Amino acid sequence: MQSAPLLKRIIFVSAPLALVLLLAAVTGLFVGTTDQSIAKVLSAIISRGCSNSTVSEIVWSIRLPRVVLAMLAGAALSLGGLVFQALLRNPLAEPYILGISGGSAVGALSGILLGFSQLWGLAFFSFGGSLAALLLILAIASGGMILRKDSLILAGVMVNAFCGAIIIFLISLSSNTQVFNILFWLMGDLSMASTTQVIILAALLIPCSIVIYSFAKPMNLLMMGEELAGNMGLNVRTTSLILLLVTSLMVSATVCCTGLLGFVGLVMPHLLRLLLGPDHRVLVPACILGGGTYLVLCDMMARVLPPHGEMPAGVITAMIGAPLFISLLWRSKR
Amino acid sequence: MRQAVAVHDLSISYGKRPILRDVAFSVAEGEYFVIIGPNGSGKTTLVKVISGSLKPQTGRVEIVGRSIEAIARRELARAVALVPQHAPVDVPFTTAEVVLMGRSPHLGLLSIESREDMEIVEQSMRFTNVEHLARSRLDQLSAGERQRVLIARAVCQRAGTIVLDEPTASLDIAHQMHIMDLMEKLRREQGVTVIMVSHDLNLAAMYANRILLLNHGKVARIGTADEVFQPGVIEPAYGCSLLIDRNPLREVPRLTPVPGEFTGSGPVK
Numbered sequence: 284m285q286s287a288p289l290l291k292r293i294i295f296v297s298a299p300l301a302l303v304l305l306l307a308a309v310t311g312l313f314v315g316t317t318d319q320s321i322a323k324v325l326s327a328i329i330s331r332g333c334s335n336s337t338v339s340e341i342v343w344s345i346r347l348p349r350v351v352l353a354m355l356a357g358a359a360l361s362l363g364g365l366v367f368q369a370l371l372r373n374p375l376a377e378p379y380i381l382g383i384s385g386g387s388a389v390g391a392l393s394g395i396l397l398g399f400s401q402l403w404g405l406a407f408f409s410f411g412g413s414l415a416a417l418l419l420i421l422a423i424a425s426g427g428m429i430l431r432k433d434s435l436i437l438a439g440v441m442v443n444a445f446c447g448a449i450i451i452f453l454i455s456l457s458s459n460t461q462v463f464n465i466l467f468w469l470m471g472d473l474s475m476a477s478t479t480q481v482i483i484l485a486a487l488l489i490p491c492s493i494v495i496y497s498f499a500k501p502m503n504l505l506m507m508g509e510e511l512a513g514n515m516g517l518n519v520r521t522t523s524l525i526l527l528l529v530t531s532l533m534v535s536a537t538v539c540c541t542g543l544l545g546f547v548g549l550v551m552p553h554l555l556r557l558l559l560g561p562d563h564r565v566l567v568p569a570c571i572l573g574g575g576t577y578l579v580l581c582d583m584m585a586r587v588l589p590p591h592g593e594m595p596a597g598v599i600t601a602m603i604g605a606p607l608f609i610s611l612l613w614r615s616k617r
Numbered sequence: 618m619r620q621a622v623a624v625h626d627l628s629i630s631y632g633k634r635p636i637l638r639d640v641a642f643s644v645a646e647g648e649y650f651v652i653i654g655p656n657g658s659g660k661t662t663l664v665k666v667i668s669g670s671l672k673p674q675t676g677r678v679e680i681v682g683r684s685i686e687a688i689a690r691r692e693l694a695r696a697v698a699l700v701p702q703h704a705p706v707d708v709p710f711t712t713a714e715v716v717l718m719g720r721s722p723h724l725g726l727l728s729i730e731s732r733e734d735m736e737i738v739e740q741s742m743r744f745t746n747v748e749h750l751a752r753s754r755l756d757q758l759s760a761g762e763r764q765r766v767l768i769a770r771a772v773c774q775r776a777g778t779i780v781l782d783e784p785t786a787s788l789d790i791a792h793q794m795h796i797m798d799l800m801e802k803l804r805r806e807q808g809v810t811v812i813m814v815s816h817d818l819n820l821a822a823m824y825a826n827r828i829l830l831l832n833h834g835k836v837a838r839i840g841t842a843d844e845v846f847q848p849g850v851i852e853p854a855y856g857c858s859l860l861i862d863r864n865p866l867r868e869v870p871r872l873t874p875v876p877g878e879f880t881g882s883g884p885v886k
Contacts (some may be wrong), residue, residue, distance in 0.1 A: 289729055372705075497727060504718060506708050513670045514699040515774070516691035516722035561709045 289564065296565055300572035304354065307579040311350035312342055314583050344478060352476035352484070352540060353582040353596070354575035357547060359488050359537040361574025362495060364548020365566060366530045369502040370523055373435060374611055377548035378534040381439035384543050385446025386416025387535035388468050392453050402483045402539060409535035416442050417531055447543075471544030471597025473582050480540055491533040492571055498526055499563040506561065544578070544597045546604020551577050553611065619681060621646045621778045621810035622667055622697075627676035629662055629834075636662045638834045639676070644812060644827075646681075646777070649804050651821040652814045653845075654831035655855050660814045661702060663831065664782045667812065668699040681777065694722035698771035702782035702814075704763075706756060712766050713751040716742055719773030741773035745799060761792035768796065772803065778810040779803065785817060793817065797824050822846060822869040830854055846870040856881040 313324050327339040360378055367376035367383075378384045390412020394405045423438035447469060454465050467475065501522045504512040509519045551573040552566070559565050581599040588594065623643040629636045637659045644650045652660050665671035666678055669685060678685040680696050688696070698719070708715075719741070720734045730738075742748040745765040755763060764784055771779050781800070785793040797820055800811045815821050821828055822842035830837040830845050832854040838845045845851065851872070852859055858878035864871040 500721065500727075503710075503714075504721060506705070506710070507715070507718065508701070508703075508705045510665075510668075510670050510701045511699065511704060513690070514668050514694060514697070514701075515718060516694035518690055556709075560711075562714065 293565055293568060296559060297568045297572060300569055300576070304572050304576045304579070307576045307583075308350050308354060311353070311579050311583055312346050315341065315346055315586055345476075348476040348478045348481045349473050349582070350579055351481045352473050353578045355481065355484050355488055356473070356537045356541045356544060357551075357574040357576070357578025357581075358492070358571040359533045359574075360544060360547035361551040361570045361577065362492060362548075362567065363530050363534045365552040365563070365570045366495060366502070366526055367548070368552060369505055369563065370526055371435060372506070372508075374553070374615060375436050375549075375608065376439075377546060378530075379443070379543060379545040379548065380436060380608070382416045382420055382442030382446060383413050383439075383531060383534050384538050384545075385443045385450075386419075387413040387531075387538035388543055389446050389449050389453070390415070390535065391539045392450060392468065396453060396457055402480055402536075405539045406487065406532075406536045409539045410532050413531040413535040413538075414528075416446065417527065466595060468542040469597075470595040471542045471600065472595040473541055473578075473585075474593065474595075476540070484536055484540055487536045488533055491529050492567075494529050495526065495533075496567045498522060499567050502526070502563040503561070542595075542597065545601040546608060547574065547578060547581075547600050549604050549607055549611070550600075553607070618645045618647075620644065620679070621648070621681060622812065623677075623679040623682075624663075624667075625677040625679075627663075627666065627673050627678060629659075629666065629671065629674050636834050637666075640831075640834070640836055641676075642829055642836060642839050644778075644810060646810055647804060647808045649801065649811045649824055649826045650813070650829065651825035651827075652812065652829045652831060653816070653818060653821055654837070658831040658854075659834040660831055661782055664699075664702075664780055664812075664814055668697050668780050669693045670699075691722045694774065694776070696776050697778045697780060698774035698776035700764075700767050700771050700779070700781040700784050702786070704767050706763065709754050709756055711752055711754055712742065712747055712758070712769075713738065715755055715766055716747075716769045716773050719770040722774060737775065738773055741769040744772055744803070745769040746795075760787050761789070761795075764788060764792070764796065765799075768799065776809075778812060781811070781813045783814050783816060785815065785820070793820065800824070818846070818851075818872045819864070822871070823864065823867055842869045846872060 312328065313321055323338045324342055327336065327342045330339070364377040367378065367381060368374055387409040391405045391409040393412070394408030399405055399408065420435065420438040420442050424435040450468050451465060454468070466472065501517050504515050504517050505519070505522070513519050551570055555566055555569045555573055559569060578596065581603070582596040584599050585596040586593045620643045625641055627640040628638050640663065652663065654660050662671065666673055669690070672686065680688060680693065685693065716738050717730060720730055720737065724730065724734070739748065742751060745768050747762060747765045747769055750758065750762060750766070755766060758766065768784065784796050788796070800813065801824060803809045804811050825842065827840060828842055828845045829839045830850065837854050838850045846861055848859070848861060856879060858875035860873040860875055861870050
């Protein structure tokens, strides 16, 4: 009925999504605050390394890393949303709403204030922050054993607000020039992307995604409830723990590079689930590709919409994501 | 005959509250075994222990002669399949996808289902009469259909023992009979051991080879319907008056509750 078709279906879904991602990424190279003609950008792309023009510099060391960062961050946050929604069996779960992103940002800022500047070191602190936030919301939300849907989200929102306050507090106290940009941390911005940063982030995210993909089938079983999943041979506790840790790592590394990009983990998982059904073996690759596309497009809007300069990409993601969150909340109440 | 399930001196408590106390019984392979008892008597907890989702605190549980704690999770899943009392109703998986999940203890993490797996899925759906619903979503089925899908999923697991926790609770009388008949067919045709928790005493009397009456976490009586449905046993357990006569269809007792004589179930001495 669908044994061979599963592979076919994954390819059938992933190929067009990959094509759209590629198109979006290439378009992203042509769009920016400095107006460059299409021909100029094209020649800069083709003659990589040969010319040292400003255009070439802009395309290769500013726009390309930025587009790639948007792809990586979008993929990581969307996948994070997908995993949290399956694991907590809550359609509203998402790294930002749960406060995981906020915890990561506080961790990363603490790392910077303690004198760390390399992404590896910061990711470590950020990971610690995300785990602290995760433990905190799970502790608040679990009255006994069962995680109540509303209290989980409420706990996440509170942790998030608390982390936002700590971020401003830390930045206000500090004289460190590295943390100067408050808006970057609170609103999520991709403009500070650098090539090395992007390479390190990719090196971290790719193995994490592979681990998550290998747990696609267990995530399907978890949707049937813990008792049935356990009876189908799944070690529910170990599986949940691995997924929570890997996802938190992925989110915290991303937050180090982008700050708090809200609601990215909500849009693509829900849209793709609506289109493709609930099978995580299809949804995981689709979310990686679709999430990447989504953030590349959001960042492009952030660069193009303002008549002067640009706005943080987080403004766009929140403007799209928050209304969706409200409509999902409304639907789940009925 | 071998024992499909053997329980020795099992005790479980949640915090300080004892739920099961020194429970001991065994179920033979191929037996239709029904567990009855008033609300809160520990039936669901007992099912959780047998299906492996709760560890025995004291005492031992053996599945086909081996201690349940020595059996790996996936292996246990191939020995005992569960139809839980509360399964999620809001999952958008299709019937075929849900039934197919029953094959997962037989498959590796990344391996794709073989032709044989798909045949077992189709057989299981045909067995519980849901093959016409293969493409319908679980969250759009009626209660009776959903229960048959969940049973097909358990059947698809091809375990020697199937454990059902109140599978007929929210069903009309025709669907109740259908499920009781299905389990009898599964037992007769495939030799599967059926362990079922039920609140319907008359259905239990008609189908069960043996009945276990739990009361306040203890085994009040275990035996055939005639042995368990004695006024001195069943009335104090449930705490109401019951008229016991013969079932006109089969050689088993029939119970009729007497209105207005509820006393509440008392603790066992």
